[in-house]
Amino acid sequence: MGMIVNIVSILVGLVALPVALVGLVPFFGIANYLAIPIAVVGAAIGMLSGHRTGRNFNLFVIIVAVVRLFLGGGLL
Template identity: 45%
Template sequence: MLNLVSLVIGGLALLLAIPAFLPLLGWVNWLILPLALIGLVVGVLSSKTSGRNLNIIVIIVAIARLMLGGGFI
């Protein structure tokens, strides 16, 4: 059950990350990171790994976008 919750949180964060790739919307990644971290914590508590892995990917993508935009050095 926790894996399903983690997958839902990760999917929501991933959907929010898509518009964050547009110019001038990179600040949305600052909102996506805490959401993905919550999903990661829930995924770690689960016995399965798919939700955790999805949230790790979302976190890596958001941090990479912040680094490219100069918002995270």
């Protein structure tokens, strides 16, 4: 059961990653406001499994999106 939950978490992260990558392009930083909640859901799902891969992948996506928003002045 834990492996399936981990795979679902990774799949959610794979949905959030392209959104965050689009958010790296100038004038498309607002996409990160969509990528962060998706990745948070993926990280929460990843916490339910015994494996760390899905959670860590989603945390990486969250960090990339938050750093981009911070550097662009959209956060804080």
